[in-house]
Amino acid sequence: MAKLIYLDNAATTQVYPEVLDAMLPYFTEYYGNPSAIYSFAGESKKAVDEARANVAALINARTEDIYFTGGGSESDNWALKATAEAYESKGKHIITSRIEHHAILHTCAYLEQKGYEVTYLDVDEDGKISLEELEKAIRPDTILISIMSANNEIGTIEPIKEIGKIAHDHGVLFHTDAVQAFGHIPIDVEEMNIDMLSASGHKINGPKGSGVMYIRKGVKIRSFIHGGAQERKRRAGTHNVPGIVGIGTAAKLAKENMEERSAKEIALRDHLIERVLKEIPYTRLNGHRTDRLPNNANFCFRFIEGESMLILLDQAGICGSSGSACTSGSLDPSHVLLAIGLPHEIAHGSLRLTLSEKNTMEEIDYTVDELKKIIERLRGMSPLYEDFVKKQNQ
Numbered sequence: 001m002a003k004l005i006y007l008d009n010a011a012t013t014q015v016y017p018e019v020l021d022a023m024l025p026y027f028t029e030y031y032g033n034p035s036a037i038y039s040f041a042g043e044s045k046k047a048v049d050e051a052r053a054n055v056a057a058l059i060n061a062r063t064e065d066i067y068f069t070g071g072g073s074e075s076d077n078w079a080l081k082a083t084a085e086a087y088e089s090k091g092k093h094i095i096t097s098r099i100e101h102h103a104i105l106h107t108c109a110y111l112e113q114k115g116y117e118v119t120y121l122d123v124d125e126d127g128k129i130s131l132e133e134l135e136k137a138i139r140p141d142t143i144l145i146s147i148m149s150a151n152n153e154i155g156t157i158e159p160i161k162e163i164g165k166i167a168h169d170h171g172v173l174f175h176t177d178a179v180q181a182f183g184h185i186p187i188d189v190e191e192m193n194i195d196m197l198s199a200s201g202h203k204i205n206g207p208k209g210s211g212v213m214y215i216r217k218g219v220k221i222r223s224f225i226h227g228g229a230q231e232r233k234r235r236a237g238t239h240n241v242p243g244i245v246g247i248g249t250a251a252k253l254a255k256e257n258m259e260e261r262s263a264k265e266i267a268l269r270d271h272l273i274e275r276v277l278k279e280i281p282y283t284r285l286n287g288h289r290t291d292r293l294p295n296n297a298n299f300c301f302r303f304i305e306g307e308s309m310l311i312l313l314d315q316a317g318i319c320g321s322s323g324s325a326c327t328s329g330s331l332d333p334s335h336v337l338l339a340i341g342l343p344h345e346i347a348h349g350s351l352r353l354t355l356s357e358k359n360t361m362e363e364i365d366y367t368v369d370e371l372k373k374i375i376e377r378l379r380g381m382s383p384l385y386e387d388f389v390k391k392q393n394q
């Protein structure tokens, strides 16, 4: 098999060697429980504090407002379920969008069963919500707006600052699932009026199972995991010290290198998009052309079935995805692609390639060359394509 070309960084990323190096001593050498009194545990406590400061610095938050969790999904669940409970007496209405990650959508469905009402905002053909519709959806009993910072499938960046302003003006809490944005694009919880934010370590070259929740001072939120007094009594459980050091180090590196990283990724992404759109006919780019994550490309190829394309790409050593990792294994087309208005048959032929700064132009060129052959081959076997070509030639 050819060398592995990993283009699925929205699903997960490699733990960077610097991150692993920082984590290792906390497994074997400094294994103390940071909640213990003796000075040996002080090393672990210091590491957790430092990680918290690094995460806070990345999003311009107060260090005390950062809470460590077991990942992005946990943070999303916590934000929604615990605010829903805490603000029940004010109202039971939540606003979100149709293109959220399932960690948000399935939590909303759960809350609907519990008697909450959820408004799912539509998005335009690029995947952006409408600020007017958002404002119109706010009611006296609205307690929370939860809109993702950037979409994990099509890469579209939402107008977070404007959403935060609307939420703030109406006295409604604003949570953002920033799992794809955190460490990839600038986020400032002050400037953007963000009250709560979810992030995950493994999407920014940190370890899996490490997450963050930012909770602005003054937000009433219940504890989600009950138990010990860790994390200011808001998230019980012995600290995952190596994981916390991992996400903290990844956040620090992301802050230091963000500009350089995204410039590299944008150059690769734009080359990929340009070549694919130019060289493969009947192709569309999904997501906003410029307001998109630096590393995201998402296409639909007409007359192609996504799964077969992924299998053939895999045979060429290329890891890509159609839709999100969470929906693979199901035959339903992506809810995101349907929400931007694509018909089922086109949404089925989607391919998401998400890059990292460590990819090279050679890898991108090889990928496009292989993809061209694969699409040609699959279309050659498609009766729909054959009919289409016949009609074109009539």
Ligand SMILES: *Cc1c(COP(=O)(O)O)cnc(C)c1O
Residues within 6 Å of the ligand: 010, 011, 070, 071, 072, 073, 074, 076, 101, 103, 148, 150, 151, 152, 177, 178, 179, 180, 200, 201, 202, 203, 209, 210, 211
């Ligand atoms: C990956 C992802 C999540 C889930 O994060 P985990 O750490 O894998 O639980 C949530 N939201 C978005 C947008 C994601 O991309």
